[in-house]
Amino acid sequence: MSRITVITSGKGGVGKTTAAAAIGAGLAAAGKRTAVIDLDLGLRNLDVALGLETQVFWHIGDVLKGTVSAENALIESERYPNLMLLAAAQTVKPETVTEEALRKLLDAISGTAEHILIDSPAGIGEYFQKIIPLADEGIVVTAPVVSAVRDADKVLHLLETAGVGKRSVIVSGVRPELVRTGAMMQPADITDVLGAELLGVIPDDDAVISCANEGRPVSGSNTPAGQAYDRIVRRILGEEVPIPPLKFKKKGWFRRR
Numbered sequence: 056m057s058r059i060t061v062i063t064s065g066k067g068g069v070g071k072t073t074a075a076a077a078i079g080a081g082l083a084a085a086g087k088r089t090a091v092i093d094l095d096l097g098l099r100n101l102d103v104a105l106g107l108e109t110q111v112f113w114h115i116g117d118v119l120k121g122t123v124s125a126e127n128a129l130i131e132s133e134r135y136p137n138l139m140l141l142a143a144a145q146t147v148k149p150e151t152v153t154e155e156a157l158r159k160l161l162d163a164i165s166g167t168a169e170h171i172l173i174d175s176p177a178g179i180g181e182y183f184q185k186i187i188p189l190a191d192e193g194i195v196v197t198a199p200v201v202s203a204v205r206d207a208d209k210v211l212h213l214l215e216t217a218g219v220g221k222r223s224v225i226v227s228g229v230r231p232e233l234v235r236t237g238a239m240m241q242p243a244d245i246t247d248v249l250g251a252e253l254l255g256v257i258p259d260d261d262a263v264i265s266c267a268n269e270g271r272p273v274s275g276s277n278t279p280a281g282q283a284y285d286r287i288v289r290r291i292l293g294e295e296v297p298i299p300p301l302k303f304k305k306k307g308w309f310r311r312r
C-alpha cells in the first residue's frame with residue numbers, strides 16, 4: 056500500500072508543483088520508490104519541473120480512456136532511479152473525471168510505489184473535492200501573506216471534512232527582511248492561525264527559478280530552498296529535524312549608524 060499525499064493550496068502560483076518535484080525527487084534519492092502524479096489537468100507542469108517533458112508518451116487521459124494501464128503510463132526518471140511520473144492530460148476536462156476513476160488509477164499504481172504524491176490544482180473547486188478523499192495526507196502550500204493564508208485555511212477545512220487525517224503546511228516564498236518589518240507573516244504565526252503542523256519553511260530563492268528552467272528539482276542542490284526541501288523530506292521520513300530560525304542579511308557598515 057502506498058502512502059498517498061496530496062499537495063495543494065488555496066491560492067495558485069504558491070509553489071505546489073515546485074514542492075511536488077522537490078519532495079518526489081528527495082524521497083526517491085532517499086531510496087523510496089515514489090510516483091508523482093500531475094492531477095492539475097488542463098495544465099501540465101510537473102513533467103517540465105522534473106525535466107521529463109520529452110519523455111511523455113502516455114498521460115492520464117490515456118489511462119482514463121483505458122488505452123493504457125496506469126502502471127504502463129508511468130515515466131521512469133533516469134536521473135532519479137526510484138522516481139516515476141504520471142503526466143497530466145491537457146485535453147481532459149476535470150469535470151468529466153469521476154472520483155471512482157481516480158481511485159482505480161491510484162489503486163493500480165499503489166503496488167509499484169511506496170509514496171504517491173499528487174500535484175493538485177489550487178482552490179476549492181468540485182474536481183479538487185473528488186481528489187482529496189483519496190489521500191491519506193494533505194500538504195497545503197501557502198505564501199506568507201494574509202490572503203493566501205485565509206485561502207489555505209479553507210483548504211485545510213476541506214481536507215479535514217474529507218477525512219484526510221494528517222494535514223500540514225509548507226510556507227513558501229519567505230523573505231526574512233519582510234518578515235522582520237511585518238510585511239510578511241511569521242511562519243509559526245501562520246500555523247498558529249491555521250491550527251496545523253508546520254512541515255517546512257522555504258525561502259524565496261532565485262535558485263528555484265533557475266532549477267525550474269533547467270528541469271531540475273531544487274532538492275539536493277546546495278541552495279537555501281534546496282536544503283529546506285531536504286529537511287522536509289527527512290521530516291516526512293520520520294526524522295526529527297528542527298526548523299532553523301530565519302536568516303537575515305548581515306547589516307553593512309553604512310547601515311549600522
Ligand SMILES: Nc1ncnc2c1ncn2[C@@H]1O[C@H](COP(=O)(O)OP(=O)(O)OP(=O)(O)O)[C@@H](O)[C@H]1O
Nearest residue numbers: 067068069070071072073228258259260263264267
Ligand atoms: N521558494 C521559491 N522561491 C522563488 N521562486 C519560487 C519558489 N517557489 C516557487 N517559485 C516560483 O514560483 C512560480 C510558481 O511556482 P509553482 O509552479 O511551483 O506554483 P504552483 O502552486 O504549482 O502554481 P499553479 O497554481 O499555477 O499550479 C514558479 O516560477 C516557481 O519557479
Ligand SMILES: [Mg+2]
Nearest residue numbers: 071072095100
Ligand atoms: Mg502547479
